Amino acid sequence: MAPGAGASPEERETPMTTGTDPHALHEQPVIVGAGVAGLMTALHFGNRPCVLVSCAEQPGIGALRSGVAAALGADDTASARAGRTLERAAGLACLETVQCITAAMGNVIDTLGRFGIPVAAGARDSGYALHAALLAAVHVRPNVTILAPAALRRLVVVDGHVRGVILDTGSRMIPLDTDAVILASGGTCGLYDDGLSPVTAIGRSLAVAARAGAALSDLELVHFHPFALSLGNTPGSGVAIPFELYGPDAILHDEQGQKLEGHTNDPAYVARAIYERRAGGHAVFLDLRKIVAAGTQNADPTLKSFLALCHARGIDPATQSLPVRPAAAFHIGGLKTEISGRTSLPGLWACGEAACNGFHGASVLHGNPLLEAVVCSRFAAEDVTGRMPVPFRDISGIHPDQSLTKGLLPVVRKSMAAAMAPTRTEETLVSALMHVSRFAEYDDVALVAELMFLSALKRNESRGAHFRADFPKPDAIARHTSFTATEAHTAVRLVGRDHPITWSPDAPTKTELFTT
Ligand SMILES: Cc1cc2nc3c(=O)[nH]c(=O)nc-3n(C[C@H](O)[C@H](O)[C@H](O)COP(=O)(O)OP(=O)(O)OC[C@H]3O[C@@H](n4cnc5c(N)ncnc54)[C@H](O)[C@@H]3O)c2cc1C
Structure with a gap:
């Protein structure tokens, strides 16, 4: 990872500003979101000017369980990943999209390397490390103006085409005229009170896009990670137990020692079983003691990093069963897009978790959200830079008309x-x-x-x-x-x-x- 990478959220500085004169940013494409998808989009703009807007620095990727290299397919082939993706998709994936994204997988690690972000196969770099490295790489690009904290409040649409955005910095509203907006604003899992997702992941910009006329697709499809440690509800503070650890030697049981039936490799099924037992008034526990004993001897890297997280919280999976509950971890649905990121609203693109392009289908395969964010950000940036510009409109007199509510x-x-x-x-x-x-x-x-x-x-x-x-x-x-x-x-x-x-x-x- 690049220098400065690997920092925890507390250690990172905020190299962003809202002091910039908006008139200087006239007619530049606006990227909304500084998670992996938004930062990668900015890097793919090359040396063309663009504006990157983010309401907070906490990205969804921080909680990544798999390690970056594994998610990006360092140990995988395109055809194997495509096959597993289609199997998991339960008939709802778009075959062309799956082929297109998995075919691009082979170049992803090289591309990151060209941006100065080396990812070593087999390494277990965390989501935070990747995000910090991307942020550092974007920050030194003179063509990218970063506005933060600033939240997208409204898309200005004139004659059926996006002509601008209104941004809320907390102290003032900034109108920016632009004919291209790329929403990379993440998902909606923060609407669940389960502590796993960032507090900003509440889908506000999906609503902004919907109000502007864009169509949204498959919004009912939410991936629940079955094993969130049941410790507290502070957004973004939760710990997800890697699903790979749920081997035949792992035992799910309730507080009376009653085992939950049926061992399966489908996380949605396991999440449902845990949810239903808890809904019946029980607590559910995951007993990993045998796995920990065997894994510690084999120095399993997934287990090692999970144990480190537990020990930091004073929990020892070698001696106790862990209280678990399902938690929303990825919104499969989102803004309906083509593979290029184009939405149904001219002038609006989306990529990353905010988009729904048919890659995942009805259920998500481990690692695919990160792969999609990295690959589709390039498709969106290329489509935006190749567009025909739309004549400029002065939007300075326009203000958001829907009121801000509280509570x-x-x-x-x-x-x-x-x-x-x-x-x-x-x-x-x-x-x-x-x-x-x-x-x-x-x-x-x-x-x-x-x-x-x-x-x-x-x-x-x-x-x-x-x-x-x-x-x-x-x-x-x-x-x-x-x-x-x-x-x-x-x-x-x-x-x-x-x-x-x-x-x-x-x-x-x-x-x-x-x-x-
Ligand atoms: C617990 C957990 C475990 C996960 N594990 C894995 C895994 O193992 N493998 C995998 O591939 N994926 C995993 N994921 C999913 C993956 O982390 C996300 O899909 C991915 O990080 C999404 O990246 P993104 O850039 O699209 O969005 P985010 O990283 O969520 O970034 C969104 C950005 O948009 C900004 N924003 C939001 N709204 C606005 C607005 N209105 N105005 C301005 N800015 C805004 C936010 O501040 C943020 O900067 C996991 C997710 C969770 C929660």
């Missing part, structure tokens, strides 16, 4: 936990939808949740990461779900017609929600 995130998280868990039913989904949809017009987080509930209601089947207890089998034909904000509005009215709304007593009133 809604806890309400949405409660509804997400109830309705978008590993097991779903129409009843819980409708109730959650009716609960949050009245705020969707004003609040970005509520709009994202509304779109997710509607997508899960629309998928009247079980497939991959999506399990409906009331429709436990897959349909004969695999279909994608897709919604625009306008379609969602109509759908909510239709659902509401059949299900009279009963507000729960703890729902805040509109007056309580709005910032004064």
